[in-house]
Every structure is written in C-alpha cells, then in structure tokens.
Amino acid sequence: MLDHARRLVPLAGLALAITLPTMPGFSPALLAQERPEERDGGPEAAIAEAIEKLKDEGLNRSQVMETLSYLTDVIGPRLTNSPGMRHANAWTRDTLASWGLENAAVEPWGTFGRGWSLDRFSMQVVEPQCIPIIAMPKAWSPGTGGPITGKVVLLELESEEDYATYEGKLQGAIVLVSDEREVEAHFEPEATRLGDDRLLSLANAPDPADRRRQGPPSGERRRPTEEQMAAFRARAAVLAKRDKFLMDEGAALVVDCSPRGDGGTIFVQSASVPRDPDAEPQGGGSPFGGNRVRPWDPEAPAMLPQVTMAVEHYNRLVRMIKQGVEPTIEVDLRVTFHDEDLTAANTVAEIPGSDPELAEQVVMVGGHLDSWHGAGCATDNAAGCAVAMEAVRLIKTLDLKPRRTIRIALWSGEEQGLHGSRNYVSQHFGARNDDGELKTTEEYDRFAAYYNFDNGTGKIRGVYLQGNEAVRPIFRRWLQPFDDLGASTLSSSNTGGTDHLPFDAIGLPGFQFIQDPIEYNTRTHHSTMDSFERAQADDLKQAAVIMAAFAYRTAMMDELLPRKPAPGR
Amino acid sequence: MLDHARRLVPLAGLALAITLPTMPGFSPALLAQERPEERDGGPEAAIAEAIEKLKDEGLNRSQVMETLSYLTDVIGPRLTNSPGMRHANAWTRDTLASWGLENAAVEPWGTFGRGWSLDRFSMQVVEPQCIPIIAMPKAWSPGTGGPITGKVVLLELESEEDYATYEGKLQGAIVLVSDEREVEAHFEPEATRLGDDRLLSLANAPDPADRRRQGPPSGERRRPTEEQMAAFRARAAVLAKRDKFLMDEGAALVVDCSPRGDGGTIFVQSASVPRDPDAEPQGGGSPFGGNRVRPWDPEAPAMLPQVTMAVEHYNRLVRMIKQGVEPTIEVDLRVTFHDEDLTAANTVAEIPGSDPELAEQVVMVGGHLDSWHGAGCATDNAAGCAVAMEAVRLIKTLDLKPRRTIRIALWSGEEQGLHGSRNYVSQHFGARNDDGELKTTEEYDRFAAYYNFDNGTGKIRGVYLQGNEAVRPIFRRWLQPFDDLGASTLSSSNTGGTDHLPFDAIGLPGFQFIQDPIEYNTRTHHSTMDSFERAQADDLKQAAVIMAAFAYRTAMMDELLPRKPAPGR
Structure with a gap:
C-alpha cells in the first residue's frame, strides 16, 4: 500500500450526486428479489454450492502461505525494476501457468526507471x-x-x-x-482487529460525494493552521x-x-x-x-x-x-x-470465461507485487498477491467454470505512485485527454469489476463501496456466507492508497476490502520487519476464499456489476 | 536481574514458622502506636518534613535520567570485568564522591574471571x-x-x-x-502496570514459609511431568x-x-x-x-x-x-x-551517620552495575543504579543528616550469579562454613537493612517482605506518603533473582521493591533493546524518592529494623 496515495490519484466523480434509481446498471428488482434461484441471473443453488466448495478448499487445503513464503523468503524484496521484482514477475507468471491459468504473461506497462x-x-x-x-x-x-x-x-x-x-x-x-x-x-497492543465501534462507524459512513460537499466531520484530522503552515514553510x-x-x-x-x-x-x-x-x-x-x-x-x-x-x-x-x-x-x-532495462511490467493471467457471450467480459483480482526493499514485505503486499493467486487457484482447482473471464493482475510500481495499475488502466480501459475528457475503450465497456487486497495481513471484514451504492444489496448477499468468518460490513466510504483507485477514477468498479489492521501501521507497513512472521495464516485463507467468491459471483452475473455515474464521459 | 536466581541462591530460614509476638525486634507497641512524634523513636514531624523535601526535590529536580543516560549511552554495556564495567566502577565512584559522599571506592570482591x-x-x-x-x-x-x-x-x-x-x-x-x-x-500490549488484581494477590500472598510447606497453589506453574522430563533428557x-x-x-x-x-x-x-x-x-x-x-x-x-x-x-x-x-x-x-586482571569489584560510597551512637550501623541501598553486553542495559540494571545513586544524592543534597550511615553499593557479577553481592555479604556480614553453620561478623550485628531496585524501569508499587512480617506495620507507615504515587502494597512474598537475596539468605533484612513490569519481560530484560528509550522518567523519579525515604527512615529509627529469626545461627 502506497503512502498518501489520495494525494496522487484524483478521485473522479466524487462530487456528483448519486441517486440510486437513475444509476446505470441499477435494477430495483435486485433489491426486491425474493427467489434465490434468480439472484444474479444465475442458478443460485449451484453458485451457493460453489461458494461452499471454495470455503472448504480454501480453508482446509490452502496454499496461500506457501505462495507467500516463496515471495517473501526466497524472492525477498521486490523493488520495482530490481532483480527481485523481475524474479517475482517471472515466478508468478510461471506459477500461475503451472496451475492451469491461461495467457500468463509479464506485461510491460511502460518506462519506470532504473532498478x-x-x-x-x-x-x-x-x-x-x-x-x-x-x-x-x-x-x-x-x-x-x-x-x-x-x-x-x-x-x-x-x-x-x-x-x-x-x-x-x-x-x-x-x-x-x-x-x-x-x-x-507500548501500553497499547501493536496488533488489533476492527471492533464493533469501528465497523459501525464504517457501516454508517456517509456517501463520499456528500461528505466531500460537507467537509470533514468534527473530530477528524483538520488541515494545519496558517501558523503551522508558516512554521513548516x-x-x-x-x-x-x-x-x-x-x-x-x-x-x-x-x-x-x-x-x-x-x-x-x-x-x-x-x-x-x-x-x-x-x-x-x-x-x-x-x-x-x-x-x-x-x-x-x-x-x-x-x-x-x-x-x-x-x-x-x-x-x-x-x-x-x-x-x-x-x-x-x-x-x-x-x-x-540496474539501468539496462527501464521498462516495468505487471504479471497477468486468466481463467477464460466459459460463456461464449460473456467470455470477453473481464473480472479482475489483484494486489501489487512490487515492494520496498527492507524486508520480504509480506504484508505490503506479498499478502495481496498470495491472496489473489490463491483465489484464482481455488477457482481453477475446483473447475468452477466462471462465465466471464477472471484475470489476475499483480502490479508493479505501486509504491512509487500506483504506476503499474494506472498505466494498465489507461492502456486497457481509458484515460483523460489534455482537456480532462475521458476517452474509453471497448474493454471499458466489457469490464465487470476489480477486487484489490492491500491493507496488510488482516482478514476481510467487508468492502469499501467507493460511493457505489448500487452494489450494496448485491455485496450484502454475497457476504452472507462469510458472516461466520467476520466479513459483514459494507461502507459507502472511499479508501485510498492502492491499486483500485485508477479503476475507480475512470468510473470502473474497483474495490479494496475492509481488513483488520493487525500490525500494519505499528510494525509492518514499509518497514524492515515486514517479514513472513507477521502474516496471519487464518486471515489470509479467509481473504482468499472471499476474493474468490466475489470474483466468481461477479463472473456469474447476467449483467455487468453496476457502476457509478460515468465521470465526465 | 539475573535469570532463575532462585535456583542459585538458597533461601535460608524459609521453613521456620514465624509467630509475630516472638519475632526478634518486634514490638506490639509499634502496632498500637498513636502518637506520631514517637513513631520510630524519632521526632516524627521532622522526619515527615524531610520526606516531603525528598518528594519535592526528587520529583521536581531529579537527576536520575542524566545518571541513567551516562551509564547507558556513554559507558554502554557493562559486562563484568570488561572495560565498560571498569569504566562504570570508576565513573560511579567519582560521581558519588563529587556529590559529597564519603569513602567512595571501587571495592574488589574476588576473582571473577576474564572480561x-x-x-x-x-x-x-x-x-x-x-x-x-x-x-x-x-x-x-x-x-x-x-x-x-x-x-x-x-x-x-x-x-x-x-x-x-x-x-x-x-x-x-x-x-x-x-x-x-x-x-x-502482538494482540497484548508489551507494556503493563500491575492491576488491582495482581496487587491484591501480592497483598494476600501467604507467608513464604507456609507456602513452602503447602506447595504451590493451584494454577501456578507445575514441575514438568516424568514423561516431559524423560523427553527432555x-x-x-x-x-x-x-x-x-x-x-x-x-x-x-x-x-x-x-x-x-x-x-x-x-x-x-x-x-x-x-x-x-x-x-x-x-x-x-x-x-x-x-x-x-x-x-x-x-x-x-x-x-x-x-x-x-x-x-x-x-x-x-x-x-x-x-x-x-x-x-x-x-x-x-x-x-x-581481558585477562590481565581477573578481579571484580563493586562500587561503594557512604553518607556517614550523624549520630555518634548509631553511625557505625549501616543502611544500604543498591542495584547492580554490571549488565549483559547487547545494549546499554538501561532497565537491567542501570535503572537500579541510577535510582540508588539518585536516592543518596537527594539525601546528601538536602543535607538530611541520617543518624545511621547510609551506604550505596553497586554490584558486579550479578548476571552470572549475584557474585558481587554474595561475596560482599560473606566478606562483611557472614557466611556458612562447610557444616552449613552460619558464622557472622560484628558488621552483621550493626546492619540495618538493604534496599534493592532491579525489576526494570517500573515505579515502586510496594515491597516484598520476604516473610519478615515484623516490618509490615513499619513499612505500612513509611509507604503512606507515597500512596498518591501508587506505592501501597506489602506482600509477605519472597521475590528472587537479584541482590537482596544474599542478605536475606543469612537473615539480614534485604528487600526488593514491587515494581510495575512495563516492558521488562517482553522487550528489555537481557535484550539488545534495553536502551535508554525504554526507561520511564516519571517511574524512576518516584522510585528514587521512595528508596531515599526508606533508607532515611531506616537510618532514623531508634532500633535496628526487625529481622526474621536468625537462620541456624
């Protein structure tokens, strides 16, 4: 997870009022839906059975910690364009291919600089x-x-x-x-889980667009005073x-x-x-x-x-x-x-869609593969890569045959400014021209959602909706099988600092999960002690199962996941 | 504080039944005493005033952290017979002398080995x-x-x-x-203070002699089973x-x-x-x-x-x-x-007694000056030395003129088995011959008490009485002015692992204070991170004041502090 990424990536469209019934892709029927077999347009019983299989496989025969150990212990630090990063690109590509994923590739995204x-x-x-x-x-x-x-x-x-x-x-x-x-x-514990108070506050968070108009609620961090700024200057x-x-x-x-x-x-x-x-x-x-x-x-x-x-x-x-x-x-x-090759790359691989009409549509999962250099960087963000890899491995191993294509992307250049995901998004989906006008591609229209995991080792407690209220009833149902695993909370709130932002910035559904902080801010985030020890196996197994379930669910819908109003398209 | 010292130093006299009215030095009048001016036989009002001065000087103009910084930062590790230890011996002697203490000396206690x-x-x-x-x-x-x-x-x-x-x-x-x-x-905080539950348990601890006869209470750590011992062997x-x-x-x-x-x-x-x-x-x-x-x-x-x-x-x-x-x-x-000189030494210095009849009697305070080698060893036990030095500095600075001589001893060889204090005690006060018979000196008869500080940086919460119930009513009154500083609890219990044990082992009143653990067991005790940062200034200021008060009170009594029954003398 990047530091202060909120300042680097403009959050597009936040100032637009969101009125549920007029949102693209939103169907009031989704809210009123009573017959489970019709939910998401698919055979719900079969999907529910698939989710149970994912839980069983992912909680009882997980490989997430083996993947994590290789990334952190054997490969080690993965500073963008360093040998560790290139090793990680190659190893993740080969590992994903060995699990049966297709189109596994190290996909260059442009010039970064020297390793x-x-x-x-x-x-x-x-x-x-x-x-x-x-x-x-x-x-x-x-x-x-x-x-x-x-x-x-x-x-x-x-x-x-x-x-x-x-x-x-x-x-x-x-x-x-x-x-x-x-x-x-240290009179306070370094490791914590989100308590009911914090989860409730997330659940009751206002729509980010409203919040932006109203300014920060009282008690939140204020901007520095003029006096403080003068002293700082x-x-x-x-x-x-x-x-x-x-x-x-x-x-x-x-x-x-x-x-x-x-x-x-x-x-x-x-x-x-x-x-x-x-x-x-x-x-x-x-x-x-x-x-x-x-x-x-x-x-x-x-x-x-x-x-x-x-x-x-x-x-x-x-x-x-x-x-x-x-x-x-x-x-x-x-x-x-290392300046022999200034090009940086993401690792990508796919489980092709099984439905000829939907196979060109894409659901993505990922985390960032690059890291800082002081440790194996288990929680930032080998954990996200191991979770995303485990999610697609589970779907592939169980041969669940998603209708849409599920694509994993493991980004690079995240720590220096979300470069890998930003370039990927602009190359595949859309970008703004010099006048600030958004130009999109055909891939943009065929894109379903991106799910990111990059807030440390903590298990998933819910999803930040980034103001996309149309997905709330859908995600509410999708989280139901994970209530017993602690994942129940939907927050209208934005969250920043990682690779869902470039998707969100051009109006594509891009989500970061709500995660327990564990020791992220106190011990691991950009530290020399972000080692394998700090990763919590049970948390990462849970996360991989939920990410797999969300990717699979998104791939099985009749329609694309609802989007926020297109930002100035 | 030594590891596992309980096993190294026999605790003499623990099996003897203690019956209050027959204990040497015990006077029922002490309990019944109502007139404060007669307490401890001295002019109580003047003593109370002195205690208030100690609090004011020690809490508001403390030098304990300056002393601690020199020991930990400038001198650094003080492994017995290493250059750091010899530097510490010389510096503490010179510093104590510069504060006006007399007979400041580096006193050899015998052959330890190479540095x-x-x-x-x-x-x-x-x-x-x-x-x-x-x-x-x-x-x-x-x-x-x-x-x-x-x-x-x-x-x-x-x-x-x-x-x-x-x-x-x-x-x-x-x-x-x-x-x-x-x-x-780390879901539990590394730093803690003793809660009411733990203090109450200490307050209600049985006499150690009774406890020894009864065996450990349920819930305490048991000896390993035969099966475990066999596997261990x-x-x-x-x-x-x-x-x-x-x-x-x-x-x-x-x-x-x-x-x-x-x-x-x-x-x-x-x-x-x-x-x-x-x-x-x-x-x-x-x-x-x-x-x-x-x-x-x-x-x-x-x-x-x-x-x-x-x-x-x-x-x-x-x-x-x-x-x-x-x-x-x-x-x-x-x-x-370093094998050019195998002799090890303690640092000692005195505030001579002002009462000609009592000046030959001695009250001692101390901590161990030696340490392990991985850090400046602030909490084990530069803290104890800084507290003891500050205690005598306060008494000297305020010119309180104690009746008995107050002597500070900063031990060496503690970490390898309490060698400095054990040898000091046997050379000055008494030792057992080959038949286990205790032979004592004249100094033994003139000895009042020894107060030790060696359980980390935590403030004083009370005193372990080592089964010496006769001192309870005395210490109860002495602690009263420190109730607002959190020091109120008297425990009949023994505590081990440090330099009061050799005194206690031959029947001399030797006490270690009850201290808040702070981060002692989790971060500092014998670690490479026992640095100045881990010392808590407010705690050490409080401790120095209380140690000064106890030393001064002991020096002002008409009689020597009551002792436990002499162990096989």
Whole structure:
C-alpha cells in the first residue's frame, strides 16, 4: 500500500450526486428479489454450492502461505525494476501457468526507471566502543565505494545562519540529520482487529460525494493552521539546501532516524535527490520547492549515500555527542543500479470465461507485487498477491467454470505512485485527454469489476463501496456466507492508497476490502520487519476464499456489476 | 536481574514458622502506636518534613535520567570485568564522591574471571542476495579472526544417528542450530502496570514459609511431568555432544535463534563451553551432564564463535534452506578477552551517620552495575543504579543528616550469579562454613537493612517482605506518603533473582521493591533493546524518592529494623 496515495490519484466523480434509481446498471428488482434461484441471473443453488466448495478448499487445503513464503523468503524484496521484482514477475507468471491459468504473461506497462539492489551493507560504531548498528540504506541510495570510516557529526539546523557552523567540517563525515525522537512505552497492543465501534462507524459512513460537499466531520484530522503552515514553510526553507550543502562539503553519508517504529524495526523508503533551491517549484507547489527528480530516474543528479537508522541507535548517538563523545562509524554500502532495462511490467493471467457471450467480459483480482526493499514485505503486499493467486487457484482447482473471464493482475510500481495499475488502466480501459475528457475503450465497456487486497495481513471484514451504492444489496448477499468468518460490513466510504483507485477514477468498479489492521501501521507497513512472521495464516485463507467468491459471483452475473455515474464521459 | 536466581541462591530460614509476638525486634507497641512524634523513636514531624523535601526535590529536580543516560549511552554495556564495567566502577565512584559522599571506592570482591569486549561485528547474507542480518554475538564468544564467508547449514538433530548426515560437511560452515520459532502477533500490549488484581494477590500472598510447606497453589506453574522430563533428557542426550561435534567438524560459526522477542530485538546472554559428554556430571546433576566450565574462566577450553540472530532473519534462513536455497553468509566478529586482571569489584560510597551512637550501623541501598553486553542495559540494571545513586544524592543534597550511615553499593557479577553481592555479604556480614553453620561478623550485628531496585524501569508499587512480617506495620507507615504515587502494597512474598537475596539468605533484612513490569519481560530484560528509550522518567523519579525515604527512615529509627529469626545461627 502506497503512502498518501489520495494525494496522487484524483478521485473522479466524487462530487456528483448519486441517486440510486437513475444509476446505470441499477435494477430495483435486485433489491426486491425474493427467489434465490434468480439472484444474479444465475442458478443460485449451484453458485451457493460453489461458494461452499471454495470455503472448504480454501480453508482446509490452502496454499496461500506457501505462495507467500516463496515471495517473501526466497524472492525477498521486490523493488520495482530490481532483480527481485523481475524474479517475482517471472515466478508468478510461471506459477500461475503451472496451475492451469491461461495467457500468463509479464506485461510491460511502460518506462519506470532504473532498478536498484543492495550488494553489501554493514554499519557499526567503532570508536570509542563497538556498537553494532541496526540500519537500512534508502532505496536508490548510492554506495560508499567500499568500507569507509568517518566521524559522526550531528547536524542541527534551526536557521540559515547555522550552516556556517559546519562549513569545512564535514569532509568524510557521517552526518546525523534528524532530531532525537521520543519513544513511548507500548501500553497499547501493536496488533488489533476492527471492533464493533469501528465497523459501525464504517457501516454508517456517509456517501463520499456528500461528505466531500460537507467537509470533514468534527473530530477528524483538520488541515494545519496558517501558523503551522508558516512554521513548516520556514523550516522547509532552511532545510531546502541541506542535501546540496552536504554534498558540497564532501560528507560521506547522510543518516536519518527511522520516523516511527522501535525495538529494532526501521521504516524506510526512498533516497531523495538533492533539491536545487533556486529551481522553479514543480509538482503542485510543494513548500519544499525545487525539483522533483526521483532517484530512480537514470538522469537523476548525484546523491549522497543515505541510510535510515533504528531509533534506539540513532538516539544513543545523539545523546553521546551531546555529552561530548566523538563517535566514529564504519560503514560498507555497496549497491547496483540496474539501468539496462527501464521498462516495468505487471504479471497477468486468466481463467477464460466459459460463456461464449460473456467470455470477453473481464473480472479482475489483484494486489501489487512490487515492494520496498527492507524486508520480504509480506504484508505490503506479498499478502495481496498470495491472496489473489490463491483465489484464482481455488477457482481453477475446483473447475468452477466462471462465465466471464477472471484475470489476475499483480502490479508493479505501486509504491512509487500506483504506476503499474494506472498505466494498465489507461492502456486497457481509458484515460483523460489534455482537456480532462475521458476517452474509453471497448474493454471499458466489457469490464465487470476489480477486487484489490492491500491493507496488510488482516482478514476481510467487508468492502469499501467507493460511493457505489448500487452494489450494496448485491455485496450484502454475497457476504452472507462469510458472516461466520467476520466479513459483514459494507461502507459507502472511499479508501485510498492502492491499486483500485485508477479503476475507480475512470468510473470502473474497483474495490479494496475492509481488513483488520493487525500490525500494519505499528510494525509492518514499509518497514524492515515486514517479514513472513507477521502474516496471519487464518486471515489470509479467509481473504482468499472471499476474493474468490466475489470474483466468481461477479463472473456469474447476467449483467455487468453496476457502476457509478460515468465521470465526465 | 539475573535469570532463575532462585535456583542459585538458597533461601535460608524459609521453613521456620514465624509467630509475630516472638519475632526478634518486634514490638506490639509499634502496632498500637498513636502518637506520631514517637513513631520510630524519632521526632516524627521532622522526619515527615524531610520526606516531603525528598518528594519535592526528587520529583521536581531529579537527576536520575542524566545518571541513567551516562551509564547507558556513554559507558554502554557493562559486562563484568570488561572495560565498560571498569569504566562504570570508576565513573560511579567519582560521581558519588563529587556529590559529597564519603569513602567512595571501587571495592574488589574476588576473582571473577576474564572480561570480554566486542571490537567488530557485522553479519549479512551475501548469496543469493544481500540480506543485512540483525544478530549479536554471545558474551565471551571467540572471534572469527577477521571476515569470513561460509555456506549456511541447518543442523537438524532428532536422534544420535542424525550426526552421521553432517560428517565431513561442516568445514567452514555457518551452522544454524535452532528450530524455526513461531512468532505471534502482538494482540497484548508489551507494556503493563500491575492491576488491582495482581496487587491484591501480592497483598494476600501467604507467608513464604507456609507456602513452602503447602506447595504451590493451584494454577501456578507445575514441575514438568516424568514423561516431559524423560523427553527432555533424551533430547539433551542427543544434543550433549553437539558443540564438540561442530568443533571437530571445523564449523566456523554457531548461530541460534533469539529464544524470545521479535521485530529486531534479540535476547542474548553467554556463550557456552562445549560439554564433554564423557565427563562426570557436576553442579547438581544437570540432565545435560558434562562439565560446567564457564566461558569467563581463563582456562575454559576452546569454543566456536557463537551468535544469536533475530527471529525473523533466522526463520527466513531456515525457510529458504527448506525451499532449496543455499545461502552464504559473511561475518566479521572480532573480540578481546581481558585477562590481565581477573578481579571484580563493586562500587561503594557512604553518607556517614550523624549520630555518634548509631553511625557505625549501616543502611544500604543498591542495584547492580554490571549488565549483559547487547545494549546499554538501561532497565537491567542501570535503572537500579541510577535510582540508588539518585536516592543518596537527594539525601546528601538536602543535607538530611541520617543518624545511621547510609551506604550505596553497586554490584558486579550479578548476571552470572549475584557474585558481587554474595561475596560482599560473606566478606562483611557472614557466611556458612562447610557444616552449613552460619558464622557472622560484628558488621552483621550493626546492619540495618538493604534496599534493592532491579525489576526494570517500573515505579515502586510496594515491597516484598520476604516473610519478615515484623516490618509490615513499619513499612505500612513509611509507604503512606507515597500512596498518591501508587506505592501501597506489602506482600509477605519472597521475590528472587537479584541482590537482596544474599542478605536475606543469612537473615539480614534485604528487600526488593514491587515494581510495575512495563516492558521488562517482553522487550528489555537481557535484550539488545534495553536502551535508554525504554526507561520511564516519571517511574524512576518516584522510585528514587521512595528508596531515599526508606533508607532515611531506616537510618532514623531508634532500633535496628526487625529481622526474621536468625537462620541456624
């Protein structure tokens, strides 16, 4: 799951009023339906039997954890365009093909940039005593050119004038750029499930379109005040030239403190390219100003090596320095940039539809195959891939013969901005031209729905409807067999941050399930401890069964799943 | 706090029946006392005023966290007889002297063995991909003689026959000797305080002497069954020759999995010396048999380098290997054994008594200054030392002029068996001869009490009375001013594992406070993450004030604190 994706992908059509009886694909008969054998237009008894088979197979003979282990343990991190990602593309394609899926392919979606992989990394304080350090290089950080040893300098920049203090003193230095971070005792559990209070609040969530008109309800996070923004801008202005200053001064390594997490867990993402403080702001007037070049851009300017350190070790260094100690660190960071092929790809495969009239119509399931680089990234999002793969494996193994084609897509480039799914959607279904006008394809008209799983390891508790109220009565019935597995809640709410958004943005039914958070925000999401251990087998088995059931149900309907009003088509 | 110290130190006198009116030092008048100015025989109003001053100074102008930071951040790990320990001895002596304490000294208690320190440590998987590894060498592990690279082999020994599988295959290998360990999601908070239920259970605990006669109450941990013991012995018999086998086969490194903890935290203690399976069992017939030579013994036989790995990384390697991957690890472990001086020492210092008739009598406070090696060891037990130091600093700063001498002792060798306090007690107060007869000194007769703090960072909730019911009414009154700070509970119960035990074992009043556990068992106790962050400032300030108050109160009494019946004196 991407950070802050809400800001990256415009949610189209949210401001449109939704009036149920006029929605395309909506039939009042669906609500009034009493005879189960006519529901969804198919032989309901046979479908119900298929659902029971899915439950039995998926809960008792699941392979989801084997799939997950291979992805996280054997393949490991899957940073887009790295060898791990390409390995994952190939292995998932081959595995899906070995299960009998058709058209299994690694489908390029366009140019992403260069890959990056770690060749060697170790870091320790060597003077005045040896302290093995828990740290992780940032993705796309350059290396140190072999082992180096440097004095540790704490950089404290409160104002522009503070730069002068450090001039001529940073040659070869290991520079600490964060403040000491307070760490609290863990009086709250790291792992939680959604309680009735939270589920009820989701169930009672307003239509996102209404909500958008009304503004956030009281108690929700407010925008920062003008005063806060001014302080933030002043701080940003001081820091804007920091990275360039450190390069000019010849620093050897930039070290920051893991922004959250403790106990040896680091949250770490991408290296940053030094901003040119004199450049024109791009990309929406970020208060940081300057260029927005990404480190995976093969033309990115030179960067310093960048490492994130566990808070306990980082804080200790700060406190040592403030007490007059002058620590020396030895670090060996060697990396490879992979720029021989800048093209990135998704893995796709299909169970072809069995109904000649509907086989060209497509139901999709998926998760993102790419990850950050600090761990095997089990919950973000090998879990989603393993669940989607298990869902299609279950349908294939049970030979359920869906009427429509069921296609699995395992995305890449998600962590850097939903690139794989966005490009896939625009190439297959539709995109806006320069005037903001949506141009769609024939595939758009034949598309049924996309179901995504990317909120960690937690089991499915329901579905975010993204304001598509027409599907509520349908999903309500579809969830009924899973009431005993804890999945009952439908929320009109939007949810963001992952690969259903590009579908939703052009009016296609794209859904992310409501999931129990377990340890997602506290321990695993973009951390070095997103390991296989953090995946909960029972949760993922349940999720695979429900995803299979939803895909199968969608493939068995007489009509396509209802859509929201087409956004400016 | 030592592991399992209950087994190491006999608790003397527990089987004696305690009848209140006949206990030495017990006066029924204490219970009936109504006139506060006569309590403890001193001018109670002045004492109460002193207690209020201690609270004000200790809660509002505490230096406990500064002391703690120096011990944990600047000095760091304090393994007995290592440079860190000697640094800590010298620094605490000098700091106590700088606060105006007298007779500040580093007092040798005898021969411990060689010290050990880490010079370099790094470890990473280098093939088939780079995986930075979180691991920590075991204390007193030998080094690898510089960086080495070896294939990783998983050793699975279910029976004697399994050894043959590995013969000739371990030369230069990195050998994994643990099983994969299951890790559960953290649905329970890591940090807790004692609830009313637990405090009530402590308050209602039976006299330990009665409890010993009656056996453990239902619901308590039982001894293993005969069947379990047989299985344990069979497994131990298979494993007894493991370390020697690995040495004979030329393995390069022994790696086990952290026995508990996760998320990057490792629990790690001492390296083990290979057992000679043919040797006669020593030391109480351990089912493992063989010798019991300790790795700090300068004559210890050769050992292999030994490292403990974070569970997520260890488990991943096991799963990779079971899926056919052959990982290679690069490790650089360099250490120094310090055998130039085998003598270990405690730090002591005094506030001399102001009453000429009582100044030769001594009240003691303390904690252990030594630690394991994986972190600054804030909660085990820099916290206890910082609290005890702060307690005497408060009394000195406020110039309270205690009648008896108050002595602080900061022990060493605690983690390897309470050696510092045991030797101190036998040298100063008394010991048993070969016939088990207790021989005491004049200092024994002049000893008032010892108060220890070594159960983590949690604030004081009361006192374990160690069956000394005669002190209950006294401590009840002493705790009254701290009721608003959560310290109210007196438990007849014993508690073990730390340095009050040697005092208690020869009938001297030695007490460990009841403390909130916070994260002691879940995160800090003997772990690599026992860092300054895990110490709770408000808790330690409270503890220092209460320890100061107890020491001061004890020093102001007309009589010595009542004792339990002398154990076989």
